[in-house]
Amino acid sequence: MAKLPDPVKQSFFLCYREGCLKLLDQDSLKKGGLMVEIEPRPGEQHSYPAPKKDLLAVAVGKKSKTIVDATTGWAQDSLALFRMGYNLTCMERSPVMSALINDGFQRLAQKDWVVNRELQVPTLLSGNAIQLLTHLSFSPDCIYLDPMFPPKRKKSALAKKAMLVLRDILGDDEDREALFAAAWQATGRRVVVKSPDYAEPLGGKPQESYQGKLLRYDVYIK
Template identity: 40%
Template sequence: MSRDDGRVTLALAGAEGFEQASAELAQRLLLPLQAPDRPLAELLLCLDEQGLSLRSTEADVPGAAATGAVRVDFVGGALAHRRQFGGGAGQMVARAVGIRGAVRPSILDATAGLGRDAFVMASLGCDVTLLERQPVIAALLEDGLRRAREAGGEVAEIASRMRLIHCDAISALCDWSEAIPQVIHLDPMFPHREKSALVKKEMRLFRPLAGDDNDAPALLRAALALASHRVAVKRPRKAPAIAGPAPSAEMKGQSSRYDIYGKKRLE
């Protein structure tokens, strides 16, 4: 058996030696357990020595294309390269949230996803609170943060500035009782058109789970009401702005842009 949320079936499998941890996680996420080599669900959340990953089981069907696994990795891979050679404060996300000179605003990333933008902002010295409402994506992110903290050194220091909250962002922003964030970063789900194989793989796995963010206008309203200085919204380069107030500025890259909603100058 596997859980069916109306869009996709999902189950959890643990490698040898991870039976107890897998059972505890399956209970927390309300997912059935199954053998990793006998998948019955369309998507499989796997726990092994490399951590938690999500993969499609379509590759287990003769003739189906292999999708590969997706995991949150702050220690190596693309994020390690970006940390060392990504351009620092000159990156578009850094400029969009107002990082410049000695200015390091407090940031709330209300659509955390796999945490890549949050990690970049934290690597540049910002304290970042991450909100993620989808339970499986939040579990992947939690696992990635745990491994980053256990790795020690610079990566652990960066991860120490990242705090994850599993919650519905709109509800959380409307009932926020903690320190007011200076900047809120939003990256609502949209139909990705990038040709990157990695993006295609992630969207193929995550869109059935997360769906489209049809409540993006409500999220923007809540963010504008809470942020003290600005809201930065990531969009496809040619997509319309989210319904609501017009942005006060735009920042365009090759395939995406940021709509900036300024409220007060960051100093």
């Protein structure tokens, strides 16, 4: 179980605004709140399938077909993988985040580029991936993990508001080693762990490692 920060200083609530489900706190009441953003991130291609050229694609493997994102969160990595044409299954244990993701995927299913190509939006399995992975009916080519690690500094000016909120409501994922073990058992080929650059590799020495700006993708291949 994720350890909740103690004491929880802020209260958050979910609310429908402008056709989508949003997470709000006192700070974001007037600014509009946070939702799963389904549009490409700045710098990402709008074409489908988007080119598999960034570090994320290299780490999950350009030839991989089926991917499980076991830590979906705000679904930004999931959506980037979906736009690159991977066949994606998502997992998320927070009921609040699951509700936000489901809302995002429903909006995605209505996008012209998704409808016109008759694309299936990713399936979301709500629950603890440590259990869900043991009951998977298939062996994915890649299982992708991006759990929350303890921050190096008390507050990082670089951390995005959405990630700060996630940490506020969920805390760090202290069972991430058990999650790695479950992913290693369940994968057909590889496990990819996204971690902050200062963190020790989650599964011991990886076969491949790709260094990004302040983060790293560690790749474990069976």
